[in-house]
Amino acid sequence: MERSSQSSSNRSTIAILSFCCYSSFTNLLLLFLLCSALTSTDAYDALDPTGNITIKWDVMGWTGDGYVAIVTIYNFQAYRHIQAPGWTLGWTWAKKEVIWSMVGSQTTEQGDCSKFKGNVPHCCKKTPTVVDLLPGTPYNQQIANCCKAGVLNSWIQDPSNAVSSFQISVGQSGTSNKTVKLPKNFTLMAPGPGYTCGPAKIVKPTQFIAPDKRRVTQAPMTWNVTCTYSQFLSQKTPTCCVSLSSFYNSTIVPCPTCACGCQNSTQRGSCVEYGSTPYLASAVSGLGSSTTPLVQCTRHMCPIRVHWHVKTNYKEYWRVKVTITNFNYKMNYSQWNLVVQHPNFDNLTQLFSFNYKSLVPYDGLNDTAMLWGIKFYNDFLSQAGPLGNVQSELLFRKDKSTFTFEKGWAFPRRIYFNGDNCVMPPPDAYPWLPNAGPRPVFCPLVTAVITLVTLASLFAYT
Numbered sequence: 046m047e048r049s050s051q052s053s054s055n056r057s058t059i060a061i062l063s064f065c066c067y068s069s070f071t072n073l074l075l076l077f078l079l080c081s082a083l084t085s086t087d088a089y090d091a092l093d094p095t096g097n098i099t100i101k102w103d104v105m106g107w108t109g110d111g112y113v114a115i116v117t118i119y120n121f122q123a124y125r126h127i128q129a130p131g132w133t134l135g136w137t138w139a140k141k142e143v144i145w146s147m148v149g150s151q152t153t154e155q156g157d158c159s160k161f162k163g164n165v166p167h168c169c170k171k172t173p174t175v176v177d178l179l180p181g182t183p184y185n186q187q188i189a190n191c192c193k194a195g196v197l198n199s200w201i202q203d204p205s206n207a208v209s210s211f212q213i214s215v216g217q218s219g220t221s222n223k224t225v226k227l228p229k230n231f232t233l234m235a236p237g238p239g240y241t242c243g244p245a246k247i248v249k250p251t252q253f254i255a256p257d258k259r260r261v262t263q264a265p266m267t268w269n270v271t272c273t274y275s276q277f278l279s280q281k282t283p284t285c286c287v288s289l290s291s292f293y294n295s296t297i298v299p300c301p302t303c304a305c306g307c308q309n310s311t312q313r314g315s316c317v318e319y320g321s322t323p324y325l326a327s328a329v330s331g332l333g334s335s336t337t338p339l340v341q342c343t344r345h346m347c348p349i350r351v352h353w354h355v356k357t358n359y360k361e362y363w364r365v366k367v368t369i370t371n372f373n374y375k376m377n378y379s380q381w382n383l384v385v386q387h388p389n390f391d392n393l394t395q396l397f398s399f400n401y402k403s404l405v406p407y408d409g410l411n412d413t414a415m416l417w418g419i420k421f422y423n424d425f426l427s428q429a430g431p432l433g434n435v436q437s438e439l440l441f442r443k444d445k446s447t448f449t450f451e452k453g454w455a456f457p458r459r460i461y462f463n464g465d466n467c468v469m470p471p472p473d474a475y476p477w478l479p480n481a482g483p484r485p486v487f488c489p490l491v492t493a494v495i496t497l498v499t500l501a502s503l504f505a506y507t
Contacts, residue, residue, distance in 0.1 A: 090274070092384060092406055092413055092461070096122035096200075097273050098233060098240065100134070103251045104225070104266040111142070111218040112225065112266075117190070120197040120207040123404060124382050124415050125274060125464030131195015132209070133234040135174045139226035142218045144168040149191030150175050150211035166216065172230075177209060188212050195236070198380050199464075201402050202417055222266050233272045239279030242272040276465050282306050284338075285349035285467035287460050292356060293450060294476035300345035304468040308342055316342035317374060341372040341429050348373035349462050351383065355455045355476075356438065362394065363448075363455070364440050367416070369462070371426050371433035378426040381435075382417040384461035388454075390414045392442040398423060399437040412458075450478055 090096055099119045104112045118134070120126065133153075143166040144152065156170035177195040178186065190210040198206040219225040231242035250264045286300035309315040319341055338348045350370045357364040367385075371378065384404065391411040393401070404413040416437070418424030423435045448454075453475035460467045 093123040094406055097271050100270040102268050103264040107220045111216040113214045116211055116213055118209045121200055123201045124199045124384050126199040127197040127235040129196055130236045131177055133176050135232040136228040137172050137230040138228055143216045145214040145216045148212040149188040150177050202382055227268055231270045239274050240272040242270055245270050283468050284465045285462040286345050286347040287467050287469050288352045289456050290354045291476040293478055296476050298470045298474050300350055301468055301470055302344045304345040305347035316340050318342050338373045339375045351460050351467055353457055362440055362442055364438055366438050368436040372429050374429045377428050381426045381463055384415050385457050386413045386459040387457045388412045389441045392444055394442045395440040397438045
């Protein structure tokens with residue numbers, strides 16, 4: 046009877062273990078399938094969950110062997126922009142299409158058009174690469190929203206300059222909605238890697254309102270392409286770091302060592318020592334038009350450093366000074382911006398010499414701010430050197446229920462520069478209050494024993 050009971054118990058144990066193993070296997074299988082379902086086009090930014098670049102093709106009319114379309118690039122990203130040398134757009138034709146002509150842009154290569162006699166296409170490549178035209182292009186080669194050298198501002202910072210357009214005339218493509226095949230394999234360089242584009246999708250045709258607003262016309266055909274950004278694809282190393290200081294602690298917490306790379310002592314030219322003017326001139330000219338940063342030699346080796354200084358404490362307010370320093374000798378940052386996450390931004394009272402916009406990606410959570418320079422005053426961050434910095438001060442009103450200087454509360458949770466996440470110092474390195482260190486702990490029993498020993502010693506001498 047006892048043996049039968051033990052056998053039954055063993056069987057129960059085996060059944061439970063089998064069920065647990067099966068459940069674990071099922072969970073792992075579901076996790077694997079979920080990860081497999083994610084494509085390379087998936088990119089998510091918690092502070093800008095709907096941000097993307099949308100490329101819209103509007104077929105405006107049909108020609109003898111194709112169509113004429115207006116291609117518009119919309120930067121719907123809240124704080125990430127495309128800076129010089131600008132965007133580069135590419136795709137693969139589905140058939141044997143050619144580009145007869147373009148207005149407001151051009152392809153970088155014509156390709157092999159030798160089979161055409163007389164009227165030669167603008168581009169015959171299967172995979173054309175298109176770039177924007179430069180400012181100052183003759184008017185007969187322009188259309189609306191073109192010719193900005195590929196530079197697009199962020200949607201919040203300057204929505205009027207967050208759009209770029211060009212006109213394209215396509216041949217050998219079909220002359221109706223049923224015969225036209227959508228281009229595929231879209232790529233967007235802005236100016237380097239980082240964006241992944243999904244497939245073209247036919248959408249509801251765009252409608253156009255006449256200038257007198259009395260008539261509405263419609264594009265015969267419209268398709269969209271959506272591109273999303275990933276900092277991991279954009280560069281192998283971070284591009285900025287954060288340092289901290291405060292009035293209540295003499296310690297200045299620097300950017301983490303090797304935050305954006307380490308100095309290569311064996312390779313000359315990995316960085317430039319401060320004040321090395323002759324070598325700097327030759328190094329800059331040697332890199333040419335490359336977008337590779339040429340940074341000043343520092344411990345952190347980052348092109349950009351953001352310094353957050355807790356400056357002053359008042360009865361009902363507290364003040365912070367923010368300084369952005371450019372260590373890149375090859376880059377001037379025009380239309381720069383900063384995104385800072387801190388719980389006290391819901392009580393920001395005053396901002397000096399910066400523009401401000403509250404970012405509320407989720408209802409009821411107002412802890413993120415976008416900061417950028419004032420036009421023609423400090424919206425241009427010069428290359429590394431005496432003028433390579435901008436700064437401002439922020440005044441916060443204290444919320445008695447949450448405000449404290451303890452445990453690094455006064456420092457930001459996260460900082461982005463031009464849309465890239467900056468490397469923060471480790472939390473245990475933050476400046477602490479002078480009285481926040483470990484205090485001596487007194488045990489009552491020990492105190493009593495010491496008192497008794499002292500009294501016994503006194504009685505022994507009497």
